[in-house]
Amino acid sequence: MIDKTDHEIIREVIAGNISAYAMLLERYKNMVFTLAYNILQNKEDAEELSQDVFVKAFNALSSFKGESLFSTWLYRIVINTSINKKKLRKIQPVSTDSELTEDTYKDLDNLINQHEINDRKKIVQCAIRLLKEDERLCITLFYINELSISEINELTGISVSNIKILLYRGRKNLYAQLTILLKAEINNLI
């Protein structure tokens, strides 16, 4: 049952097996919720929006042609619905100044390994939250939702060059925030 592809499940749902939709729901609920939460920055709103997205997707399932992945189609609904709730800020191109060094990653790995899994989750999620809105959106879509740059461009309307800059800047800021948060956490423990 679990190994069924998205398209097989969709065919089943369209044929009248509504309960099969629960499989898609289980498969994508956390990704949809993470994306909604990273856009809206409010858990209650994100949960409500995610539920609406799944209901909307169910109602429009017959119009899903299968030209793109179901996940991409679903994320498009999340972004469009979120935009209705909150307008995305205009993206300003920025220069890429300082470079990330190999030592930064090593230091970070050491710091992360000193924490329990639950603490790590909290710290990473907090660091994501501290990113700027446009950086957070690109980082979430690219690394968590695993969309390509051209797909992000199609979904958000942000130009390819700006996406690349935002990803670079987002990565840099994420590492910076993580380092600050992890050091603060260690200091608190000491």
Add this chain to the structure above:
Amino acid sequence: MEEDKRIKTLLQQFGVEETSSTFSNSVMEKINAAVLIKETKPLLDNSIVNFIKIIFCLVVVMLAACILFIPFNNMPIIFSINISSNIYKQLFSFIIVFWIGMFINVWLNKIWNSKKVFFL
């Protein structure tokens, strides 16, 4: 890119938020309710509702035509009930207060909805 792999692993391991425990049930309940609404047939068939609407409109037009074209004295029905002016006053006051209340309600609703969107 090594850097990309590291950050992807990190975010996928620790950056994914989890929904509440009731999330799936709530969605499936909403979907089942939506399906039920789609499948539920209305109490009266649409053609019957349309027929009743047409009959209602015809009666209204006929009554209006009677009032306009038949002199009051030649009407087959004679209204001989005397209604005091107090009842008229109360009736008009009620209608005016009702509509004022109604407009305030609509106005407040609009303001509330626009503020809700604004704050989101």
